Amino acid sequence: MSELSGNQPEGTPTWIDLRTPDRDGALAFYRELFGWEYEPYPTGEDRGTVCLLRGRPVAGIVPDPDRAAAVWTMYFATDDCDGTARRAAETGGRLIEPPADLADHARTAVVTDSVGARFGLWQGRTRLGSEIVNEPDSLVRNDLITPDPEPARAFYTELFGFTLDGNNEVPELDFTFLRRPDGHEIGGIIGSSDVPTSAWGTLFAVADTDAVARRAAASGGLSTEPEDTPYARMATVTDPSGAVFSVGTAP
Incomplete structure (x- = not known):
């Protein structure tokens, strides 16, 4: 088993979320596929759903009704979300979602790289990211x-x-x-x-x-x-x- 208890080192894939136009359909599909359980992001607003394996976060499902097709986004760990987002733009990337706080869980951003591939940045605070990795589901x-x-x-x-x-x-x-x-x-x-x-x-x-x-x-x-x-x-x-x-x- 690979259960994490601290923030991952800089540049490590540490979180994933699904942006989908059909959250209810996604919840049903991934429950059937992986046996995930769910809880809302405790942010005081509807920011989506946390997917749980043995009660620990492994992914997120975020409603995006304007999206034509769903997409999984991977987030790299960073110790400085704002600074890494700025460097990504200076290195040939493009900022899609500027750095913002996900309540007290994390500070996050979404960018594209120099060839147009989308990824996120995750500066963990009270939420490390995915707390179980490298094992089934x-x-x-x-x-x-x-x-x-x-x-x-x-x-x-x-x-x-x-x-x-x-x-x-x-x-x-x-x-x-x-x-x-x-x-x-x-x-x-x-x-x-x-x-x-x-x-x-x-x-x-x-x-x-x-x-x-x-x-x-x-x-x-x-x-x-x-x-x-x-x-x-x-x-x-x-x-x-x-x-x-x-x-x-x-x-």
């Missing part, structure tokens, strides 16, 4: 997939001081590991001419990829056929409002 990994990988690699190296490593296990991929200055791997960047736009992908760990793929289809979503990779048995799922994510069972 929780976040395990994020990778950026982009048709223009070199500017993206330069952007994240400058913003968070990441170092870059190649991946010899999958030589056919244009893949680079992203590592924090302490050497810890936080994700990767995949260059692919097959994708029309750049986006950070979200991968949830599951106990049984085939069973989750069947539940997704039975609950109104879509799923690819599960397939084995060097790292996990994986499938790509689309929820009923169009949010795309992956699920995987480690060998």
Whole structure:
């Protein structure tokens, strides 16, 4: 199990939320898929729903009625949300949601990087972010997939001081590991001419990829056929409002 009790180091994926035009539909779908329970954000206003695993926060679901399709957003940990948002803009990114307080939980912002991929910033206060990770029904990994990988690699190296490593296990991929200055791997960047736009992908760990793929289809979503990779048995799922994510069972 991976239960967290403190803020993650700078540049670590630490929170995810789903922006969706159909919150009620999303609550039903993800309860069926992952067994999540829910509670409202205790902010004094309707800021969305906190998704719980064993009573601890793992994700958020935020109503966004004007959005055409739902989307998962990953948030990097930061010790200074305002300063990191400013540096992101100076490094070639663009500010979408300026830094703001989420009650006393966190200070957050949403930006796009130099190739247009969306991500958030999370300066944890009373809420660390996702308190369970790397186990079934929780976040395990994020990778950026982009048709223009070199500017993206330069952007994240400058913003968070990441170092870059190649991946010899999958030589056919244009893949680079992203590592924090302490050497810890936080994700990767995949260059692919097959994708029309750049986006950070979200991968949830599951106990049984085939069973989750069947539940997704039975609950109104879509799923690819599960397939084995060097790292996990994986499938790509689309929820009923169009949010795309992956699920995987480690060998």
